[in-house]
Amino acid sequence: MASSSGSKPERGSGPSRSGSGKMTRAQTMLVDHPNEDASAVDSELVPSSLNPIVPILRVANEIEKDNPRVAYLCRFHAFEKAHKMDPTSVGRGVRQFKTYLLHRLEKEEEETEFRACQK
16 A cells, blocks of 8 residues: 655645746845945955965055055965965855955956056
């Protein structure tokens, strides 16, 4: 005899599989610090597996106002080091952090090159 405990539910019972239940993607990392500029944020978001790059990012934050190009190069070095530490971005939060840092580097590269051309 077959047991009813292992049987499949009848049609019409259980959760609906119609197209009404849309999947949405939640934002993974929210960076909104109204009292701080963006340069102070990046060293606070570093995943624990990439902890060795924190001092590099802190130096970049400290020299940002005096020499933005050197700050950019520090962040670039931090990104390279992070990529060598976790090239496949499997650590928790690593992919999000590296993406954030890469976008920031792309933005800063344009700004610092433009400033260097003006001098």
